[in-house]
Amino acid sequence: MSLPSSATLRTSFVGRDAELASLRSLILRPATRLVTVTGVGGVGKTRLVNELHSHLDGQFAGGIWFVPVAHVREPEQVLAAVATRVGIRDLDADETIRRVVERFDGQPSLLMLDNLEQVIECGTIIARLLHAAPALTILATSRQPLHLLGEVEFPVRPLPVKASADSEPPAETLFIARARESSYRFVVTDDNRKAIASITQRLGGLPLAIELAASWVKVLPPQRLLENLDRQLDVLVRGRRDLPERQQTMRSAIAWSYSRHLPNQSGHCFGSSASLRGLLRSVMSSALPPCR
Numbered sequence: 005m006s007l008p009s010s011a012t013l014r015t016s017f018v019g020r021d022a023e024l025a026s027l028r029s030l031i032l033r034p035a036t037r038l039v040t041v042t043g044v045g046g047v048g049k050t051r052l053v054n055e056l057h058s059h060l061d062g063q064f065a066g067g068i069w070f071v072p073v074a075h076v077r078e079p080e081q082v083l084a085a086v087a088t089r090v091g092i093r094d095l096d097a098d099e100t101i102r103r104v105v106e107r108f109d110g111q112p113s114l115l116m117l118d119n120l121e122q123v124i125e126c127g128t129i130i131a132r133l134l135h136a137a138p139a140l141t142i143l144a145t146s147r148q149p150l151h152l153l154g155e156v157e158f159p160v161r162p163l164p165v166k167a168s169a170d171s172e173p174p175a176e177t178l179f180i181a182r183a184r185e186s187s188y189r190f191v192v193t194d195d196n197r198k199a200i201a202s203i204t205q206r207l208g209g210l211p212l213a214i215e216l217a218a219s220w221v222k223v224l225p226p227q228r229l230l231e232n233l234d235r236q237l238d239v240l241v242r243g244r245r246d247l248p249e250r251q252q253t254m255r256s257a258i259a260w261s262y263s264r265h266l267p268n269q270s271g272h273c274f275g276s277s278a279s280l281r282g283l284l285r286s287v288m289s290s291a292l293p294p295c296r
């Protein structure tokens with residue numbers, strides 16, 4: 005069995021119980037062949053399917069294969085990435101597809117294709133695989149649906165920012181968990197809890213933005229973080245009151261974190277400025293309208 009190799013698995017997972025249960029039952033339905041988990045960049049699509057993996061123990065006797073395709077630009081390379089993942093190498097295209105189909109035929113297998121939005125035109129390959137290997141189910145993540153026959157879209161929304169019953173809102177739980185990972189001295193108090201609630205609301209519950217903001221508690225307490233976020237919001241959305249609130253707040257949070265982090269502070273809050281830049285670029289391009 006092939007395990008996901010995402011670095012995100014090293015951090016705690018928050019909420020999403022209902023999504024995991026629904027996605028699991030959808031995937032295990034005999035009629036399901038293709039599910040696409042959709043949502044804006046940073047909403048938690050990759051993390052959700054990684055997490056699903058541990059809820060599928062004993063299912064898919066033919067294996068669960070996680071194939072990240074974020075680096076892939078050409079549709080044909082999707083097949084090559086899948087082939088490499090299952091140990092098939094150096095064959096011509098026809099032979100590769102024959103061997104991949106052979107690999108997935110027989111026992112039920114689940115193929116997870118992560119970040120397919122870069123190669124949305126790879127539909128033909130996916131349709132061909134599904135047609136030729138009836139025991140195969142594909143779970144894709146993509147900002148947009150693939151628009152293939154039989155595809156079931158599974159939209160993912162940001163984490164809830166409002167408490168339900170007695171429980172803490174998952175967006176706040178995520179902020180607190182990442183703040184603790186960022187600074188061992190971080191503690192939740194009555195005062196900073198209010199600021200944390202406001203920060204997660206301003207960030208629209210978007211996990212990536214929450215993680216970026218929480219990493220700042222090392223240098224700024226949540227109350228100061230909130231003030232900075234608010235100030236940035238004013239600068240960034242001046243003249244753009246027509247933007248939906250979610251987009252205004254996300255833009256400000258992300259741009260604020262970006263401007264404070266770069267340049268010359270690489271490694272301060274994140275592993276490297278290059279990976280931060282990549283993350284931010286992906287969020288900015290997917291979730292936000294163009295900057296003025």
Ligand SMILES: Nc1ncnc2c1ncn2[C@@H]1O[C@H](COP(=O)(O)OP(=O)(O)O)[C@@H](O)[C@H]1O
Pocket residue numbers: 012015016017018019020043044045046047048049050051052145178211212215
């Ligand atoms: N439910 C969650 N619990 C904990 N961390 C999460 C959760 N959802 C997302 N994250 C974190 O937020 C960041 C963005 O999530 P990711 O799955 O990469 O988003 P997407 O694939 O939609 O772009 C990652 O660092 C991920 O680990």
Ligand SMILES: [Mg+2]
Pocket residue numbers: 049050051118119145
């Ligand atoms: Mg992703």
